Amino acid sequence: MNTPFQDSRPRALSVSELNHQAKHLLETSFMQVWVEGEMSGFSRPSSGHWYFSLKDRKCQVRCAMFKGFNQRIREIPRDGDQIRIRGKVTLYENRGDFQIIVEHLEPAGLGALQQAFEELKRKLAEEGLFEVSRKKPLPTAPRHIGVVTSPTGAAIHDILTVLARRCPAIPVTLYPTAVQGKPATADIVRAIEQAQAHGVADVLIIGRGGGSLEDLWCFNEEAVARAIADCRIPTVSAVGHEVDVTIADLVADLRAPTPSAAAEKVSPDQREWVRQVDEKYSRLTHGVRRALQRMQTQTGHLAARLRDPRRQLMDRAQRLDELDVRLGQALQQALQQRMVRAGHLVQRLRTQSPRRQLDHHHDLLARLQDKLQTGIRRRLDRHHDRLSHTGQTLQLVSPLATLGRGYAIARRQSDGLILRDAADVSPGDAINTRLGRGVITATVISVNSADE
The missing domain is CATH 1.20.5 (Single alpha-helices involved in coiled-coils or other helix-helix interfaces)
Known part of the structure; x- marks a missing residue:
């Protein structure tokens, strides 16, 4: 049976003990993990460490990447990036926060080519090569169309087919180039420079048919992107299919989803021209008729409203x-x-006249002066009476009055000691005796210490 002073409950852990045990359990259960998710809440304090959260649709986890590890990361991540991390699961004991100490960080789901694509894309975007303000408008009715593509590919066939259907009168010049493989990069740059040197095309289509990311990679090279950006001729990029997006698409003045679409965007449709001319002619004819009718109606109204000027003057x-x-x-x-x-x-001015106020204050000053003089006289009389009384009191207790009644004060001449006992002097000492009037200097002949 428990006594009243004995606690039967199990021992409770302190918060520090609980957090320490939880940290030990996590670190021993998860040696190293790979986690993938979206970066959120990224911060870089002055210490150089990185702190962020990794989240998916349902959950999130805190992460810390210390300076010694994040210095190896070439591209600083940002909120919203999909990333993969490798690290150790632990617990930050001070706050009880479950977190991952990150040792490695990389973009999620990106191969080497895709990562290079994103890095170049970010670099050129920071330089402003994708800005809408720098893009040149396409001519509405080009006089000559240039095409930079392979002479044997499907792209040139599709482009020529569309141009022949829409507007066969526009001349087309092909600037042949390889569109796949390592040599293609320099070949495309050369073809663009050749088109500018030729000086006949007023719009330039650059592209090829579809393919894999590796097949289209020459259009993701920085040299090709800068050649398109520096091109004086308005450019249309038509690389791959509609789902394919390359750096060339972003730098060009216009991006077309396919080569056929590019041919449609740069060429007018002659049948549409005929239809538009007929429509505009019909609209113009009807507009002129309506304008004439409206002007006739207005003329009639104005004639009816016209009045004699003399009437208006009156x-x-x-x-x-x-x-x-x-x-x-x-x-x-x-x-x-x-x-x-x-x-x-x-x-109001008369009521508040300064003269009246001055008279009032003058009377008040006179009354105050009278009161002041009266108070001074009364106080002087009181002090005079008090002084007389004090003088009389002092006169009563004055030692001079005592001396006047026959008493004397004797002092030893050598040190001025007041003599109260005969033993204070010796025969031959000089003394000064103060009387009621005057002082007597004498020499002691004998001393008798006995009381009389």
Whole structure:
């Protein structure tokens, strides 16, 4: 049976003990983990460490990547990036926060080519090569179209087919180039420079048919991107299929989803031209007819509204007389109001005249001076009476009065000691004796210490 002072409950852990045990359990259960998710809440304090959260649709986990590990990361991640991390699961004991100490970080799901694509894309974007403000407008009716592509690929066939259908009168010049493999990069740059040197094309289509990321990679090279950006001719990029996006698409003045679409964007449709001309002719004819009818109707209305100018002058003169009378009345009323207000102000000024205030204060000052003089006299009389009384009191207790009644004060001449006992002097000592009037200097002949 438990005594009243014995606690039967199990021992409770302190918060520190609990967190320490949880940290040990996590670190021993998870030696190293790979985790993938979206970066959120990224921060870089002055210490150089990185702190962020990794989240998916349902959950998130805190992460810390210390300076010694994050210095190896070439591209600093940002919020919203999908990343993969490798690290150790642990617990930050001070706050009890479950977290991962990150030792390695990389983009999630990106191969080497895709990562290179993103890095170049970010670099050129920071330089402003994708800005809309720098893109050149395409001519609405080009006189000559240039095409940079392979002479044997499907792209040139699709482009020529569309141009022949839409507007066969526009001449087309092919600037042949390889569109796949390592040599293709320099080949494309050379073809673009050749088109500019030729100087006949006023719009340039650059592209090829579809393929894998590796097949299209020459259009993701920095040299090709800069050649397109520096091209003086307006450019249309048509690389791959609609889902394929390359650096060339982003740098070009216009991106077309396919080579056929590029041919449609740069060429006018001659049948559409005929239809537009017919439509505009019809609209113009109807517009002219409606304008003539409207002008005839307006002319009739204006003729009906036209009045004799003399009548308008008389109306204006009458209106002017009316305004003149109203102005005189308004001035007279305003003058009367000002006069009434001025009278009120004069009355207030008289009531609050400075002379009246000065007279009042002068009388008040005179009364205060009388009271001050009376108070001074009374206080002087009280002090005079008190001084007389004090003098009389002092006279009663004055030692001089005592001396006047026959008493004397004897002092030893050598040190001025007041003599109260005969033993204080010896025969031959000189003494000074103070009487009621004057001082006697004498020499002691004998001393008798006995009381008489």
